[in-house]
Amino acid sequence: MNTVIEVRDLTRRFGDFVAVDRVSFHVEKGEIFGYLGANGAGKSTTIRMLCGLLAPTEGVAMVAGHDIRDDARKVRAAIGYMSQKFSLYLDLPVRANLEFYAGAYEIESPRKRVQEILELLDLEVHRDQITGALPGGTRQRLGLGCALLHRPEIVFLDEPTAGVDPASRRDFWRLIRSLSREGTTVFVTTHYMDEAEYCQRIGLMVDGRLAALDTPRALKRDLVPGRMFRVSNVDERASRAVLSGMSGVVDVQPFGTRLHVRVRPGGPEAPDLGKQLSQAGLSGAEIEEIEPTLEDVFLAVVDPTKGSAAA
Ligand SMILES: Nc1ncnc2c1ncn2[C@@H]1O[C@H](COP(=O)(O)OP(=O)(O)O)[C@@H](O)[C@H]1O
Numbered sequence: 001m002n003t004v005i006e007v008r009d010l011t012r013r014f015g016d017f018v019a020v021d022r023v024s025f026h027v028e029k030g031e032i033f034g035y036l037g038a039n040g041a042g043k044s045t046t047i048r049m050l051c052g053l054l055a056p057t058e059g060v061a062m063v064a065g066h067d068i069r070d071d072a073r074k075v076r077a078a079i080g081y082m083s084q085k086f087s088l089y090l091d092l093p094v095r096a097n098l099e100f101y102a103g104a105y106e107i108e109s110p111r112k113r114v115q116e117i118l119e120l121l122d123l124e125v126h127r128d129q130i131t132g133a134l135p136g137g138t139r140q141r142l143g144l145g146c147a148l149l150h151r152p153e154i155v156f157l158d159e160p161t162a163g164v165d166p167a168s169r170r171d172f173w174r175l176i177r178s179l180s181r182e183g184t185t186v187f188v189t190t191h192y193m194d195e196a197e198y199c200q201r202i203g204l205m206v207d208g209r210l211a212a213l214d215t216p217r218a219l220k221r222d223l224v225p226g227r228m229f230r231v232s233n234v235d236e237r238a239s240r241a242v243l244s245g246m247s248g249v250v251d252v253q254p255f256g257t258r259l260h261v262r263v264r265p266g267g268p269e270a271p272d273l274g275k276q277l278s279q280a281g282l283s284g285a286e287i288e289e290i291e292p293t294l295e296d297v298f299l300a301v302v303d304p305t306k307g308s309a310a311a
């Protein structure tokens with residue numbers, strides 16, 4: 001294993017407020033590391049420290065072999081950063097934006113590199129279009145292109161797909177996976193739980209703390225114990241009330257018009273749930289067992305009374 005990010009007890013306070021609270025983890029070369037959490041959880045603050053842009057209050061972090069405190073400049077040269085409010089010149093064509101960043105990074109053979117990036121990110125057909133007129137997904141690809149110009153070994157992407165349509169998000173993740181296959185380490189934040197499935201490991205931030213860290217599969221196994229059932233074809237609010245009060249049911253969450261019902265190990269089976277509903281006058285429910293999603297993991301972590309401790 002080749003550790004490229006190593007973080008120990010990283011802490012950042014703003015006055016009395018602790019935005020990042022003794023966070024520790026490491027990331028291996030080529031890994032796609034997802035950093036998840038609600039708004040205000042401390043994701044961007046962590047990234048800004050790891051990119052050498054914000055000094056930690058306490059703790060240490062090594063990024064690409066450099067200490068973020070002592071060698072912030074070397075860190076910045078080794079990494080690419082696409083911030084949450086990544087700025088592109090909206091009135092310039094795509095190619096001009098890349099050329100601008102190529103100049104800023106003092107890249108050798110900038111023309112050649114810009115051409116490579118246009119091809120790598122499927123931006124060739126957009127090269128002469130005005131950046132401000134691009135659809136959101138294309139604009140985000142251009143942002144990623146700018147962050148990759150100087151061939152960084154690690155890229156930090158802060159909510160790169162926020163507000164982008166689902167098809168473009170899938171395209172973007174295809175690019176992220178191909179970068180990782182070629183050895184670039186990707187540190188990415190998102191609040192789309194479905195996207196987090198693409199990450200090899202996930203760190204879950206809750207109120208500045210790293211509440212959980214593992215592969216998506218292990219998180220589901222460890223943090224969503226028992227079994228999950230999906231209940232559909234029945235009034236959602238009424239069934240929720242009925243099932244929430246049932247013995248052995250740990251949690252009931254609405255997902256659209258359906259419910260996800262989590263039961264304790266050894267708890268009720270699908271027919272038991274159905275019976276409970278029909279006794280309450282709610283007949284015709286369709287109930288099937290499902291795998292937990294990362295959304296379920298997140299809910300279990302955010303409210304630990306419904307997590308493993310309660311099972
Ligand atoms: N410069 C700052 N001064 C004061 N508070 C800040 C500053 N930057 C971030 N915060 C606060 O720290 C918390 C974490 O913010 P942030 O890291 O941006 O969260 P996230 O990216 O997970 O949404 C928030 O409550 C935010 O208001």
Ligand SMILES: [Mg+2]
Nearest residue numbers: 043044045084
């Ligand atoms: Mg943020």
